[in-house]
Amino acid sequence: MASVKYDYSEMIWNEIRDAAAQDRVALLPVATYEDHGPHLPVDVDVVLATEICRRAAARIPEEVVLAPPVTHGYSPHHMDFHGTITIRWDTFINYVRDVCSSLAYHGFKRILIINGHGSNTSPLDLAARLTVIDFEGKILCASANHWGLRQAREVGKALRDSDYGGTSHGGEYETSLYLALKPDLVEMDKAVDNRSPLPNSFKTDLLASGHPEGSDARMVPYWSSISPSGVMGDATKATKEKGEKFLEAAINGLIELIRELRQTPILERRVQHGDIPDTKWKMT
Numbered sequence: 001m002a003s004v005k006y007d008y009s010e011m012i013w014n015e016i017r018d019a020a021a022q023d024r025v026a027l028l029p030v031a032t033y034e035d036h037g038p039h040l041p042v043d044v045d046v047v048l049a050t051e052i053c054r055r056a057a058a059r060i061p062e063e064v065v066l067a068p069p070v071t072h073g074y075s076p077h078h079m080d081f082h083g084t085i086t087i088r089w090d091t092f093i094n095y096v097r098d099v100c101s102s103l104a105y106h107g108f109k110r111i112l113i114i115n116g117h118g119s120n121t122s123p124l125d126l127a128a129r130l131t132v133i134d135f136e137g138k139i140l141c142a143s144a145n146h147w148g149l150r151q152a153r154e155v156g157k158a159l160r161d162s163d164y165g166g167t168s169h170g171g172e173y174e175t176s177l178y179l180a181l182k183p184d185l186v187e188m189d190k191a192v193d194n195r196s197p198l199p200n201s202f203k204t205d206l207l208a209s210g211h212p213e214g215s216d217a218r219m220v221p222y223w224s225s226i227s228p229s230g231v232m233g234d235a236t237k238a239t240k241e242k243g244e245k246f247l248e249a250a251i252n253g254l255i256e257l258i259r260e261l262r263q264t265p266i267l268e269r270r271v272q273h274g275d276i277p278d279t280k281w282k283m284t
């Protein structure tokens with residue numbers, strides 16, 4: 001039996017039509033190119049997001065299609081480090097919104113954005129919400145960070161060797177994952193442990209939620225002002241072995257989330273305004 005196609009870019013248009021009719025989830029990896037310290041290439045976020053999505057889709061091809069990734073994101077605060085490519089926040093939101101809307105127009109009712117770059121989180125939340133509004137609530141569109149997937153968080157917390165703050169940008173988590181995927185490109189002899197100088201409420205850690213002794217506030221200063229190397233975390237604790245386990249957990253967490261989204265009902269709106277011409281009004 002021929003294997004089920006899941007890679008959108010390799011599918012013929014009528015296969016895409018059929019995949020949408022089968023109510024498969026459209027999976028969209030989104031990332032950015034930016035510095036990740038003196039030991040990692042600039043494609044870390046792209047590689048991690050796309051590989052987690054590709055491997056999850058390959059395991060459940062009849063439930064999902066893998067859309068072509070959006071590889072440029074929002075990262076103006078990283079421009080002090082060479083290599084960063086950033087897209088204006090409104091261009092970025094509208095670009096992802098248009099990609100999601102194209103998928104919805106072709107019949108996909110469940111769209112899942114998987115993000116690999118922290119500062120894309122807020123714009124992608126809006127892109128997903130705007131897509132739902134554009135289609136008047138008749139489709140579902142969600143976004144998630146790959147490090148926020150349930151099993152990634154659980155396994156990550158159990159396996160990490162660094163304390164709070166060790167698994168942020170270019171730290172133990174991302175470096176381990178990259179070691180599992182493209183080990184020849186990692187220069188571990190240059191890995192460093194750089195931590196945020198900010199008070200607890202403004203520190204970040206990918207695998208933990210807020211700092212236990214701080215409030216969950218958000219503030220993003222220029223990256224070069226808080227990290228001399230670009231790293232935020234403890235890259236020296238990264239290993240390929242941990243990366244392989246983190247990767248497996250993220251893939252399993254993503255499969256779980258895809259299945260949750262497939263089971264999510266698309267509920268009817270309860271419009272209170274009757275059948276008046278203005279019911280199509282929306283404030284976006």
Ligand SMILES: [Zn+2]
Nearest residue numbers: 044045170174
């Ligand atoms: Zn990153």
